[in-house]
Amino acid sequence: MPELPEVETIKNELVPHIIGRRIRGVTLFWDGMVKETSATEFCARLKGQRIGGLRRRGKYLIFSLSGGGLLIVHLKMSGSLLLGRDSSEPPQYTRAVIHLDNGLNIFFRDPRKFGRMRLAGDGDRVISRLGPEPLEEGFGAGGLAERLTRRKAPIKAALIDQAVIAGIGNMYADEALFAAGIHPLRPACSLVKAELKRLHRAIKQVLLEAINDKGASVSSYFRPGGEKGSAHFQFRVAHRRGQDCLVCGTPLERLVIRNRGSYFCPKCQS
Ligand SMILES: [Zn+2]
Numbered sequence: 253m254p255e256l257p258e259v260e261t262i263k264n265e266l267v268p269h270i271i272g273r274r275i276r277g278v279t280l281f282w283d284g285m286v287k288e289t290s291a292t293e294f295c296a297r298l299k300g301q302r303i304g305g306l307r308r309r310g311k312y313l314i315f316s317l318s319g320g321g322l323l324i325v326h327l328k329m330s331g332s333l334l335l336g337r338d339s340s341e342p343p344q345y346t347r348a349v350i351h352l353d354n355g356l357n358i359f360f361r362d363p364r365k366f367g368r369m370r371l372a373g374d375g376d377r378v379i380s381r382l383g384p385e386p387l388e389e390g391f392g393a394g395g396l397a398e399r400l401t402r403r404k405a406p407i408k409a410a411l412i413d414q415a416v417i418a419g420i421g422n423m424y425a426d427e428a429l430f431a432a433g434i435h436p437l438r439p440a441c442s443l444v445k446a447e448l449k450r451l452h453r454a455i456k457q458v459l460l461e462a463i464n465d466k467g468a469s470v471s472s473y474f475r476p477g478g479e480k481g482s483a484h485f486q487f488r489v490a491h492r493r494g495q496d497c498l499v500c501g502t503p504l505e506r507l508v509i510r511n512r513g514s515y516f517c518p519k520c521q522s
Pocket residue numbers: 497498499500501502517518519520521
């Protein structure tokens with residue numbers, strides 16, 4: 253699933269091509285990806301609007317529209333936004349096409365059909381419930397400590413809870429916990445100050461490195477130009493099922509936490 257680094261990469265790489273462009277129209281190949289409004293109303297309301305901005309919040313992409321509203325996109329399990337010429341054939345599994353006035357299209361490709369789009373206004377209730385952005389200046393070790401201190405849930409579960417911190421999912425939670433030497437089942441509230449500092453540093457580091465590598469293409473993630481990211485080549489535990497720890501050689505273990513497979517080293521993480 254695309255997480256913060258993947259969504260950030262998509263945002264960064266879409267921006268030069270779409271800002272200031274007018275939406276000529278929207279084609280839906282699968283109406284089920286539009287939430288809250290009918291498919292017809294969704295397409296009608298987007299038509300003719302100019303894209304004034306694009307930002308990321310957590311794992312959401314938020315397009316600001318000239319009419320004052322927002323188009324909010326969540327890629328969920330397998331979504332990608334691909335850029336292509338209007339004259340080109342939509343890629344396989346394209347569920348929606350946003351046609352722009354510069355001859356480019358945004359193709360919403362989504363093999364598993366969990367991705368969603370909806371129109372919203374400022375102060376959207378889903379966006380406003382998200383926790384802080386881990387890469388923002390204001391997010392310090394103290395802030396992380398505050399958000400974890402009353403949580404008895406396993407630290408892994410707390411890290412992927414979007415109300416605690418926005419944007420971290422299964423892969424980067426595993427990577428950050430490994431880098432910080434913390435066992436994924438530790439109750440969040442049991443972390444001592446030194447561990448919280450290590451975890452805070454690890455979160456920033458793994459996310460920044462992954463953005464630098466343009467995200468991780470472990471399953472169906474593609475960058476807008478169709479290229480893959482290379483962040484997964486740096487993974488030390490995530491998706492390394494059946495392999496040994498790169499630091500100590502111990503076989504990595506897998507646990508299911510909140511229905512997600514969690515990978516960790518039983519020796520390096522305690
Ligand atoms: Zn190890």
